[in-house]
Amino acid sequence: MFSVLEKLFRTGCLTEDLPPAGEESAELTAACRQEITRVFGRSMAIRMVDAGSCNGCELEMHALNNCFNDIERFGLHFVASPRHADLLLVTGPVSRHMQDALKRTYDATPDPKLVIAMGDCAADGGEFGVSYASVGAVSNVIPVDLVIPGCPPTPVRLLQAITTLLGRCPQAGKTNEAR
Amino acid sequence: MISQADLGWQSLSPDTATLVQLFGEAGIVVREEFTGESAIAGAVHLIDIENGDWGRAAEVAAAKRVRWSAVWGEHVPPRIDVFALLACRNGHLLLRTHLRETGGSLPSQTPFYPGADRPERTVADMLGVVFTGHPDGRRWLRHQAWTENQFPLRKEFPLAGTPTPATPPDCLYPFREVSGDGVYEIPVGPVHAGIIEPGHFRFQAMGEDILSLEEHLGYVHKGIEKVAEGRDVWGLARLAGRVSGDSTVTHCWAACQASEAALGVGVPKRAAFIRAILAERERIANHLGDIGACCNDVGFAFAHAQCARLRELWQRDNRLLFGHRLLMDVVIPGGVRRDLDRAGIDLLREANTRLSAEVGEILPLLYEYPSLQDRLRTTGELTPKQARALGALGYVARASGECWDLRRDAPYAPYDGMVVTVPHCLEGDASGRVRVRGDEILVSLDLLEELLNKLPPGEIAATLPTTHAECRGIGLVEGWRGETVAYVHLDGAGRVARYFPRDPSWLNWPTLEAMIHGVIVPDFPLCNKSVNGSYSGHDL
Numbered sequence: 001m002f003s004v005l006e007k008l009f010r011t012g013c014l015t016e017d018l019p020p021a022g023e024e025s026a027e028l029t030a031a032c033r034q035e036i037t038r039v040f041g042r043s044m045a046i047r048m049v050d051a052g053s054c055n056g057c058e059l060e061m062h063a064l065n066n067c068f069n070d071i072e073r074f075g076l077h078f079v080a081s082p083r084h085a086d087l088l089l090v091t092g093p094v095s096r097h098m099q100d101a102l103k104r105t106y107d108a109t110p111d112p113k114l115v116i117a118m119g120d121c122a123a124d125g126g127e128f129g130v131s132y133a134s135v136g137a138v139s140n141v142i143p144v145d146l147v148i149p150g151c152p153p154t155p156v157r158l159l160q161a162i163t164t165l166l167g168r169c170p171q172a173g174k175t176n177e178a179r
Numbered sequence: 180m181i182s183q184a185d186l187g188w189q190s191l192s193p194d195t196a197t198l199v200q201l202f203g204e205a206g207i208v209v210r211e212e213f214t215g216e217s218a219i220a221g222a223v224h225l226i227d228i229e230n231g232d233w234g235r236a237a238e239v240a241a242a243k244r245v246r247w248s249a250v251w252g253e254h255v256p257p258r259i260d261v262f263a264l265l266a267c268r269n270g271h272l273l274l275r276t277h278l279r280e281t282g283g284s285l286p287s288q289t290p291f292y293p294g295a296d297r298p299e300r301t302v303a304d305m306l307g308v309v310f311t312g313h314p315d316g317r318r319w320l321r322h323q324a325w326t327e328n329q330f331p332l333r334k335e336f337p338l339a340g341t342p343t344p345a346t347p348p349d350c351l352y353p354f355r356e357v358s359g360d361g362v363y364e365i366p367v368g369p370v371h372a373g374i375i376e377p378g379h380f381r382f383q384a385m386g387e388d389i390l391s392l393e394e395h396l397g398y399v400h401k402g403i404e405k406v407a408e409g410r411d412v413w414g415l416a417r418l419a420g421r422v423s424g425d426s427t428v429t430h431c432w433a434a435c436q437a438s439e440a441a442l443g444v445g446v447p448k449r450a451a452f453i454r455a456i457l458a459e460r461e462r463i464a465n466h467l468g469d470i471g472a473c474c475n476d477v478g479f480a481f482a483h484a485q486c487a488r489l490r491e492l493w494q495r496d497n498r499l500l501f502g503h504r505l506l507m508d509v510v511i512p513g514g515v516r517r518d519l520d521r522a523g524i525d526l527l528r529e530a531n532t533r534l535s536a537e538v539g540e541i542l543p544l545l546y547e548y549p550s551l552q553d554r555l556r557t558t559g560e561l562t563p564k565q566a567r568a569l570g571a572l573g574y575v576a577r578a579s580g581e582c583w584d585l586r587r588d589a590p591y592a593p594y595d596g597m598v599v600t601v602p603h604c605l606e607g608d609a610s611g612r613v614r615v616r617g618d619e620i621l622v623s624l625d626l627l628e629e630l631l632n633k634l635p636p637g638e639i640a641a642t643l644p645t646t647h648a649e650c651r652g653i654g655l656v657e658g659w660r661g662e663t664v665a666y667v668h669l670d671g672a673g674r675v676a677r678y679f680p681r682d683p684s685w686l687n688w689p690t691l692e693a694m695i696h697g698v699i700v701p702d703f704p705l706c707n708k709s710v711n712g713s714y715s716g717h718d719l
Contacts, residue, residue, distance in 0.1 A: 003544050004481050014488065050376045052399045054715045056424025056505055061374050062468070063494070066487035080372035095718075096324035096346040097398045098377060101369050103345075127421050132331055132340020133324055133402030152424070154504065 015070045043075040047085035047109065051102045051141075052134060053092030057119045057152040061089065069155045076162065082108040087162075090142075091152075093121040093128040094135040106142040114165060117144045118158065120151045192244045194269040195224040205239045207232040219666075220440035221653030222589060223264070223273040230276050233261075234286030234312060237295070240265050245272075246583070247292035247570050249664050249681040250299055252306040254333045259283060259306055263295075264664060264681075270589045271655065278308060280333075287313035294570035294686050305332040305404070320397040320718065322349035331405055338405055354393050357383035362390065365700065369398045373704070376714035380703075387699040392692050400718040407678035412438045412512040412643065412667075415675050419665065420507050422680045423716030428454070428461040429658030430680055430716070431510040433665035436591065438512050439641075441652030441669055447638040450514030451592040456527070456630050457506050457515070459623040462659035463534070464493050464505075466616040466623075469711050473613050474545065476705040477554035485541055489534060496530050514640030524631050531631075535624050542617040555610035559706035561694040562607055571690050572683040573661025575710055578615045579607035585657035597629060607694075609709040619659075647673065660684060660713065682716030 048061055061078075064071040071077070079085055082105045094102055106115070117138035120126035125136030138144050146165040150157060193201065202209050210227040219225050228236055237247070246266040253260045263274040278285065287310035289295045299310045300319035307330040318327075324346045330336060357364075362385050369377035379395040407418055412435075419434035420427040432454055439446060446454075471486025494504040500523045501509045502516075509516050519527070545551060561571070566579035576583055584601040586594040602618035604611045647669070654665035661683030668677040691710050698706060 004548075007485070007540065007544070008481065011485070011488070048374050049370055050399070050714075052401050052715075053376070054421040054424035054427075055376055055713065056421070056427070056507070058374050058376065059425060059468070059505060062487070063491060066491045067484055068488070068491050078374060082370070092399065093401055095399050095401045096342055097322045097349065097400055097718075098369065099346045100348040101377065101398070104348075105370050127418050128401045128403070128406055131338050131402045131406060132336070132342055133400050133405070135346075151421075151507065152505070154498075 014067045015073065016068050043077065044086045045079040045084050046076060046087045046089050047079055047082045047105070048089045048091070049082075049102055049105050051090055051092045051098045051122075051138065052095035052128075053119065053121060057091035057122075060152045060155055060158065061091075061118070063155040064158060069159065071159065074159070082106075083110065085109050085113070087114045087116065088142075089116050089118055090138045090144075091118045091122050093125040093130075094138055094141050096133055096135055099135050099141055102138075102141050114145045115142060116161065116165060117147045119153060120149055123147045123149050126151065192246070192266075192268045195267045195272040198240060198243065198245060198265070198267055198272055199224070199226060201239055201243060202226075202228070202232075202236055205235060207236055207239070216649050216651075219273065219275075219651045219653055220443065221437060222440075222591065222655055223271045223653050225273045225275060227275050227277070230278060230283070230285055233263075233274075233276055234288055234290070236274055237263070237288035237291040241291035244567075247288065247294050248662065249685070250288070250295055250302060251666060251679040251681070252302045252308055252332070253666075253668065253677045253679075254280065254306060256280060256334055259308060261285060261302065261308060262666070263288060266583070266589075266662075268588075271653075273653065284309040284311050286311050289313050289315075292570065293568055294689065297689070298685055304330075306330050307333065317353060320400050322352075322397055322400075323347045324400075331402065336405075338402070338408070349395075352395055354381045354395070355391070357390055359385075361385050378714050382700065382703070384700055387701070389695050389698050389700055389703065392695045392703075394688055394692060396688065396714060397718050399715050403680070403719040404678055407675050410675045411673055412442075412669070412675070415667065415678060416510065416512055417508060419678070419680060420510070422719070423682055423684075423713040424505060424507075425465055426461070426658045426660060426663065426682065426713065426716060427505055427507045428457045428510055429656055429660075429663050430665070430682070431508075432458060433654035433656040433658075433663045434667060434678065434680065435510055435512050436654030436656060437652040437665040437667035438654075438669065439652070440654065441650040441667055442644055442647055443650075444513055444641050444643055446514055446592065447641055448593070448635040449518075449637045450639045450641075452630050452634050453515045453517070453519060453639065454510055455593050456519075456627060457501070457509055458656070458658070459627050459630070460493065460497060461506055462623050463620050463627075464490055464497075465659045466620050467493065469708060470545070470613055470616055473555070473609065473705060473708050474551060476708050477551065477702075479548070479551045482541070482545055482551070485537075489537055489541075493530065493534065496526065500526065511640060513643050514638070516640075518639045519634065524634065527627070527631055531624055531627055535621075538617070538620055538624075542620075545617070546614055552610055554702075554705070555613060556606075556608055558609045558702050559691075559694040559698055559709060560606070560608045561690050563605060565693045566607065566690065569689050569693060570686045572686050573659070574612055574615045574619065575687045575690055576661065577601065577603040578611035580605040583662065585655055585662055589655060591655065593630065597626065599626065609705055612709040645673075647671070649676075658683065660687070660711070660716075680716070680719070682713050684712035684714075684717045688712045688717060
């Protein structure tokens, strides 16, 4: 017990402004918080869906939760069910075997909702393209609000992208009408 | 040094030449010594046997405690070649047989090697090979994206296939049923609760205790083997690096090793060293992340936070020196893309020193922390006998006394010039798997130190021949999950005719089903994480 406490004390708080270099960091933090507050109140719940990824994107998604990136300070947090989610973060080319599961997850997410296609595969099928086994881009299956390219995108880029999305997001009530 | 006792099971198995002799004594007709097109380059001993002897060969090998490693097929019209890889004391024996493309069947090896169950069903799904005497006639990787009479890896099957606009869900997969008073079923997935890949788990439970678990995988099947066809070796390396993103160095190295063997290209010494540096860094990154995640699954957030911190620092150095946080696309055919200069070597040395100090502090704490170990010990026990029967690999096997490691047992450059210690234990529980992985971090840090100290000067990539004949090769690499296989067949124009990657997860997924009996439902995530099979690497 004491060794744990001692280690915690010595480690201290390592959370960094984002992105790590330059003046953008403070701006991002403020912008991020502002937009999320405007659209989703003080928090936004993210449900990730791996629709066929190689697991590379998932590793970087995990990194959002580490002490340097600490995604929760922005009021963004990952949830266990699409029923609790405001945002679907989807990875992978959509495999045909996951096509229906992705659609159902989307349908199970309450409105208003947003969808981010994360990574090159989610953007356009990436290395795997469209085939007997792959439907390719996420937008071939569900409406996508933002695409974040990269193989995989870095955690910082991911955080930046969420503000971009929120910046051009319509008022909460109009999200569905737009579709 | 490793003693014979440490080697355990595999020290009792025969060498490849003896096994071939035993086949002969059992009446199996063996053809050896191949040239040209029919040869397969790489660290394997290739033999051809008759269709009818396929099962008998497995029976002879299993009786001699030879480990079963992989099965795959290749459509070479008008025939289908089927391969099975066996691991002997001194290396691998590759069995091959030739089948007619229509109506061909083979005696199943599954009755002698349970680990062959799903791989054989997959060969049936993808190529239409019938395995007679297989105990389970169900499909495996095929859901609803193609029909029973279509075989995606046949040459006449187009990459685009003939899919319907919306592929229906695979609701009719016939799961095993358990009945009885108070038994209930819990379906989980394919979309899980955490940040994790998709798959389906079907639990039969009584109260909190799990009676049985059945996995249903294949959800992230994205046609990797088919997509590889027609690519050049560079495109193949990029694809191999995305078979399983957490093992990008491993799969890429295995595919490049196979291509290089096929083409007869020698990799410069410096490139081999840098590949090993990348592979050890990948091993450490994954072990760090997963040790933290295992602890997190029983609510010990301290370890999760600390390990995630160390992993992030490690990944940042990856990006700084090799241009990618996960080390994708650094291994290329013929060598590596990035060299290390003096400053880079110094930076890696410092990273080693820092991490050594950190894990030297954190790991002993985890190994002894009572409330953590109370949850990890005796949870998800895989006995040595089960591990052996299923052909478990990597840390899953080594935590159950099955001490295989290609870096030591069938070393390839640069490990052939190094002494690799292989941590192992007999407990076979989640605690054992965490400890073996922690100890492997320490070993990898030592190996990294040695690799950096002895990094030879010279080129970092060999030139590949522009013209060559049709050729085939095998790659064998010990990734962080365990033995990883790649088979590559290049046509005369330098295009891939067949790529088969065998992730260790194929052999480790069934161990999860074996270890779960009697475990309480809330401990399933821990057991799953402590095995950490790749979904993508398995589903292809």
